[in-house]
Amino acid sequence: MRTISKLARAGFLVAALLYFSGCRMPVTPNELINPPTSELSLPENKWDEIQKLLPKGAQLVPQTLGQGNGIAFGDLDGDGIDEALIVYKENPLHGKTLKAALLKQKSAQWQIVWDTQGFGYGLDYSKIADVNRDGLPEVVLSWSLGNAGTGMDVYVWRNDTLMLQSKEEYRASPDKATVVGGIS
Amino acid sequence: MGIQQRLVGSYLAVIAITVAILEIFLIFSVKSYYYRNVERALVSQAELSASFFHQYFSAEDLEKQTERLLKGFSQHSAAQVQIISRSGQLLQDSTGMRGSPMMTDYPDVQEARNGDVGIWQGREPSTDESVLAVSYPLQSVDGNAGVVRYVTSLTETKKTVDRISEILITVGIIVVAIVTVVGVLLSRTITSSVSELKFAARKMSEGDFSARAKKRYRDELGTLADTLNAMATKIQRDEALKNDFISSVSHELRTPLTSIKGWAVTLYSNRGEDRTLLEDGLRIIETETDRLTRMVDELLDFSKWDNGQIELYRVSLDLSDFLRNIGKQLAPRAARLNITLEVDVSDTIPSVQVDENRLKQVMINLIDNALKFTSDNGSVKIFARQVEGGVRIIVEDTGAGIASQDIDHVFQKFYKGNGSTHGSGLGLSISDQIIKQHGGTLTLESRIGVGTKAIIHLPV
Numbered sequence A: 001m002r003t004i005s006k007l008a009r010a011g012f013l014v015a016a017l018l019y020f021s022g023c024r025m026p027v028t029p030n031e032l033i034n035p036p037t038s039e040l041s042l043p044e045n046k047w048d049e050i051q052k053l054l055p056k057g058a059q060l061v062p063q064t065l066g067q068g069n070g071i072a073f074g075d076l077d078g079d080g081i082d083e084a085l086i087v088y089k090e091n092p093l094h095g096k097t098l099k100a101a102l103l104k105q106k107s108a109q110w111q112i113v114w115d116t117q118g119f120g121y122g123l124d125y126s127k128i129a130d131v132n133r134d135g136l137p138e139v140v141l142s143w144s145l146g147n148a149g150t151g152m153d154v155y156v157w158r159n160d161t162l163m164l165q166s167k168e169e170y171r172a173s174p175d176k177a178t179v180v181g182g183i184s
Numbered sequence B: 001m002g003i004q005q006r007l008v009g010s011y012l013a014v015i016a017i018t019v020a021i022l023e024i025f026l027i028f029s030v031k032s033y034y035y036r037n038v039e040r041a042l043v044s045q046a047e048l049s050a051s052f053f054h055q056y057f058s059a060e061d062l063e064k065q066t067e068r069l070l071k072g073f074s075q076h077s078a079a080q081v082q083i084i085s086r087s088g089q090l091l092q093d094s095t096g097m098r099g100s101p102m103m104t105d106y107p108d109v110q111e112a113r114n115g116d117v118g119i120w121q122g123r124e125p126s127t128d129e130s131v132l133a134v135s136y137p138l139q140s141v142d143g144n145a146g147v148v149r150y151v152t153s154l155t156e157t158k159k160t161v162d163r164i165s166e167i168l169i170t171v172g173i174i175v176v177a178i179v180t181v182v183g184v185l186l187s188r189t190i191t192s193s194v195s196e197l198k199f200a201a202r203k204m205s206e207g208d209f210s211a212r213a214k215k216r217y218r219d220e221l222g223t224l225a226d227t228l229n230a231m232a233t234k235i236q237r238d239e240a241l242k243n244d245f246i247s248s249v250s251h252e253l254r255t256p257l258t259s260i261k262g263w264a265v266t267l268y269s270n271r272g273e274d275r276t277l278l279e280d281g282l283r284i285i286e287t288e289t290d291r292l293t294r295m296v297d298e299l300l301d302f303s304k305w306d307n308g309q310i311e312l313y314r315v316s317l318d319l320s321d322f323l324r325n326i327g328k329q330l331a332p333r334a335a336r337l338n339i340t341l342e343v344d345v346s347d348t349i350p351s352v353q354v355d356e357n358r359l360k361q362v363m364i365n366l367i368d369n370a371l372k373f374t375s376d377n378g379s380v381k382i383f384a385r386q387v388e389g390g391v392r393i394i395v396e397d398t399g400a401g402i403a404s405q406d407i408d409h410v411f412q413k414f415y416k417g418n419g420s421t422h423g424s425g426l427g428l429s430i431s432d433q434i435i436k437q438h439g440g441t442l443t444l445e446s447r448i449g450v451g452t453k454a455i456i457h458l459p460v
């Protein structure tokens, strides 16, 4: 009986070591806190459809400036149909990575045509607008690191995908952001 | 050590080991859970800050924007945040600047300056506090611009883990205590029956065979109690039989002795004047002496059988001759009792390897019993037949028979059925043993009032 318990103890320790040395740590209670799935008031109930395209458990990231809820619409490719720009947080159980995705409607079906990783604590704002006044709309993603400042990515639509045009920091005052952001 | 102590002791050992293993596992898990989570929070914060810097702020000189960066870096973290220059000098500290010391002594800073992620857990030399530090390289376009470092004190974490451990250990001790109490109560159910058994056994060993062990449960101990009681009953009965035997033997010995003494006195006083009286008297004295001799022989024999000292001298024996001779020998007695004695043996019967004297003893015993319990005009038959694997000798009488409650006991030594006071009660017991020693069997079939059949089976 003694030897059995010794073996059992050794087994336990080995199991514990394997368990904890692996990256499979149980998530902390903090990370488990997230809002219940919200019914976002999207026209024609598009959200249901869009959510199916995103990874399971993803949550929209509302912007900190203005009232955007993480979804912006705009016609990028000039075909008369609006594309959707979505900023979301991946499943909190797999690390809260910020992501942005562009969805295009092809024969009345939404499809992810492009996506990228986000940075910082959150989203200042996202929009589809002509910010450099060249007559064509761009995708603007503005990530925030709180008081440290904001990083703004500008993407243009080329060859059926988005290309990074500029990536720069700017220290925005809220009013300026309002001007640039042009809250929709 | 008593059974109860041993039982409770083993309960305790098992539980203590189990609880200890669980405790070790739980405390270990809790500890690593807390430390890992603290570390992970710092790493992800540092990573987020460093990557944001790399993406958007790396164009500008690090030294110029430290104040602003520090605000952002520390915005969502309670940890101490430090920004360290490429050369290892402390540029900004969220807990306030204390000069600009060199940080190159910290292993995590060293690693981060080499471009890797540095994680270090140890004691802060200045305050001797246990800390966890995570350093991340801040990468600019032209390589390493500096290091961002998140430091947290582990004092609270350690306290929390210690508190949880305390709770776990307390619970463990309570569990062990509860189990001990339950163990003591449960072990009572076992030990109480054991001590009752012990008590009864001691009484019996002191000679009080009327003592009985109480049976509490239908388990091994219950069976033991039953066995003990059965043993006591048997000893009591044997005791009674023995007493009975002694008194009957004394009686049996006394009867011939009285008769011999009486005749001796009569003959002496007669001084041989009456010739017939003399002859009768001497004959009676002779038979009575024979009876005495036989009884003493039986007793001697029996004690030898009981000690297993008897050896068989086997010879090849022709059964038909043997049985006819016995028939002739006992014929006068049967005639005197007015009982027909028949011997029916086929000549083809095979000879057997037996001790002739012993087998004769058995036959005389059986025929003697048959004659004893058969009244006038009855008959006693002796058959011998060849059967598969041996021969069968049967002594059948038309006598009183044996009651069914007696038939199982008549082979026991000193047992006498039918309220009979004659004999020693040893005859069948000895016969049975002799036949068994020959490798055969002796069985009795009887119906009360009809007769008895004694069957000997001998292998050839």
Ligand SMILES: Nc1ncnc2c1ncn2[C@@H]1O[C@H](COP(=O)(O)OP(=O)(O)O)[C@@H](O)[C@H]1O
Binding pocket: B369, B370, B373, B397, B399, B400, B401, B402, B410, B411, B415, B416, B417, B418, B419, B420, B422, B423, B424, B425, B426, B427, B428, B429, B452
């Ligand atoms: N042929 C028989 N008929 C009836 N009872 C018998 C017969 N043989 C034996 N018994 C019973 O078995 C008892 C035991 O017999 P046994 O052991 O031979 O003792 P004993 O030597 O005193 O005759 C007798 O007391 C008698 O009650």
